[in-house]
Amino acid sequence: MSRIIMGVESSCDETGIGLVRLHDDGTVELLADEVASSVEQHARFGGVVPEVASRAHLEAMVPTTRRAFTTAGLEMSDVDAIAVTAGPGLAGALLVGVSAAKAYAAALGVPLYGVNHLAGHIAVDTLQHGPLPSPCLALLVSGGHTQLLRVDDIAGKITEIGSTVDDAAGEAYDKVARLLGLPYPGGPPIDKAAKAGDPQAIAFPRGMTGPRDAKFDFSFSGLKTAVARWVEGAQARGEEIPVADVAASFQEAVADVLTAKAVRAATESGIGTLVISGGVAANSRLSSLAAQRCAEAGIELRVPRPRLCTDNGAMIAALGAHVVAAGCAPSSLDLSANPALPVSAVSV
Amino acid sequence: MVAQMTVELATAEDTVDFGRRLGGALRAGDLVLLAGPLGAGKTTMTRGIAEGMQVSGRVSSPTFVLARVHPAGQRGVPLVHVDAYRLGGDLSQLDDLDLDTDLEESAVVVEWGEGLAERLSEDHLVVRLDRRGDEVRTVDLEPHGTWTARVTDLRLAG
Numbered sequence: 355m356s357r358i359i360m361g362v363e364s365s366c367d368e369t370g371i372g373l374v375r376l377h378d379d380g381t382v383e384l385l386a387d388e389v390a391s392s393v394e395q396h397a398r399f400g401g402v403v404p405e406v407a408s409r410a411h412l413e414a415m416v417p418t419t420r421r422a423f424t425t426a427g428l429e430m431s432d433v434d435a436i437a438v439t440a441g442p443g444l445a446g447a448l449l450v451g452v453s454a455a456k457a458y459a460a461a462l463g464v465p466l467y468g469v470n471h472l473a474g475h476i477a478v479d480t481l482q483h484g485p486l487p488s489p490c491l492a493l494l495v496s497g498g499h500t501q502l503l504r505v506d507d508i509a510g511k512i513t514e515i516g517s518t519v520d521d522a523a524g525e526a527y528d529k530v531a532r533l534l535g536l537p538y539p540g541g542p543p544i545d546k547a548a549k550a551g552d553p554q555a556i557a558f559p560r561g562m563t564g565p566r567d568a569k570f571d572f573s574f575s576g577l578k579t580a581v582a583r584w585v586e587g588a589q590a591r592g593e594e595i596p597v598a599d600v601a602a603s604f605q606e607a608v609a610d611v612l613t614a615k616a617v618r619a620a621t622e623s624g625i626g627t628l629v630i631s632g633g634v635a636a637n638s639r640l641s642s643l644a645a646q647r648c649a650e651a652g653i654e655l656r657v658p659r660p661r662l663c664t665d666n667g668a669m670i671a672a673l674g675a676h677v678v679a680a681g682c683a684p685s686s687l688d689l690s691a692n693p694a695l696p697v698s699a700v701s702v
Numbered sequence: 703m704v705a706q707m708t709v710e711l712a713t714a715e716d717t718v719d720f721g722r723r724l725g726g727a728l729r730a731g732d733l734v735l736l737a738g739p740l741g742a743g744k745t746t747m748t749r750g751i752a753e754g755m756q757v758s759g760r761v762s763s764p765t766f767v768l769a770r771v772h773p774a775g776q777r778g779v780p781l782v783h784v785d786a787y788r789l790g791g792d793l794s795q796l797d798d799l800d801l802d803t804d805l806e807e808s809a810v811v812v813e814w815g816e817g818l819a820e821r822l823s824e825d826h827l828v829v830r831l832d833r834r835g836d837e838v839r840t841v842d843l844e845p846h847g848t849w850t851a852r853v854t855d856l857r858l859a860g
């Protein structure tokens with residue numbers, strides 16, 4: 355008998371409700387994926403306002419939930435379990451999702467599972483490409499995270515093997531976009547500008563690639579500074595900034611380091627599958643270079659479609675389904691949000 | 703009268719060292735504002751401050767999470783590392799972040815906070831970083847309130 359799992363996501367700007375069907379053979383089918391974003395509200399205030407974020411989640415939660423059930427053609431009474439992002443994320447934002455999920459679980463009399471947002475970004479791939487092989491390697495790249503993870507069991511065993519020591523990759527995109535006068539968030543406009551540029555025009559540094567640097571850690575702060583210096587130098591000489599070339603050269607440096615380290619980590623650990631997820635996974639140069647290097651190394655590459663890569667409730671429902679299928683114990687109704695939840699804690 | 707003091711930092715390791723000495727002098731309730739352009743070394747200096755304060759947790763850019771709490775170590779004072787870059791200019795919202803710590807019991811370091819964070823406390827130290835040459839950074843210390851007396855005791859130049 356298949357089971358319906360509802361997923362609740364509210365760790366940052368997106369309020370997401372997902373519904374999936376967990377089949378008896380362990381496969382997970384996507385039924386609904388509804389998202390409301392407070393990004394526009396934040397743009398009006400010129401930045402993220404924590405109270406606005408929490409309030410936006412609060413206002414979006416019930417309508418988004420209703421839309422998800424309508425889309426799936428289900429009643430709330432069809433739900434067998436509820437999964438919710440317990441962390442990491444913004445404390446006030448997480449709290450709204452956790453409180454809503456508790457209320458739904460208590461009202462429906464179904465078990466509640468507090469799960470990890472980062473693991474959700476990996477689990478979402480099973481909605482598109484089926485079960486994950488064990489082990490596999492995941493490269494998680496977004497505005498807030500840049501991590502290389504070994505996944506032995508999506509429902510229970512995830513180990514960090516590298517992460518950024520300073521800025522996240524997406525953050526570097528946002529800051530370089532600002533330097534170049536491009537809009538926020540910086541990923542899409544830089545990707546677009548780069549298409550007309552020469553990726554070899556400027557030799558920007560590849561962070562953390564020296565012989566004494568940690569093999570699988572990342573650093574994007576030096577790259578960001580190098581771009582700032584280059585732009586300031588050109589401005590000081592009264593030159594027009596070749597935005598396309600700067601964007602292409604910057605993007606090349608990011609994609610080069612991310613893919614080189616991911617492929618090396620997979621090769622050295624004898625892992626045959628790489629999953630790239632998170633908002634930056636939608637970047638065209640990152641996916642094309644990853645495809646090329648994975649093919650050369652004989653590694654299977656899996657990248658969920660862009661809609662699944664950004665924050666959503668379907669990823670939490672998918673992870674919840676795997677946690678339920680693995681027979682993990684549900685969370686207590688005392689569950690609290692943990693803004694700094696480590697990726698090793700897949701469910702709490 | 704505000705006393706200024708300028709120090710030159712030749713390498714990133716010097717920036718960490720400087721932060722380590724500053725961190726060693728920080729107490730509960732202290733407010734430090736880190737100013738300077740992109741890539742001036744604000745996060746790098748915070749890494750040193752965290753080491754000097756002996757707090758736990760890896761220091762990385764807090765831009766995305768807005769603020770990160772580093773739990774107290776042996777010295778008993780937690781570090782709250784804040785980035786005002788995305789906060790859109792209103793640090794009174796720090797309270798709304800529901801940080802898992804009392805700001806008055808912590809040392810608070812704010813990146814991009816100049817002009818915003820002062821009203822949290824008249825007593826504060828502005829650390830203004832700038833880039834020169836290839837690696838060299840300069841740091842200007844601008845003490846306010848009781849920091850005017852404390853800054854001379856810091857021996858920050860090493």
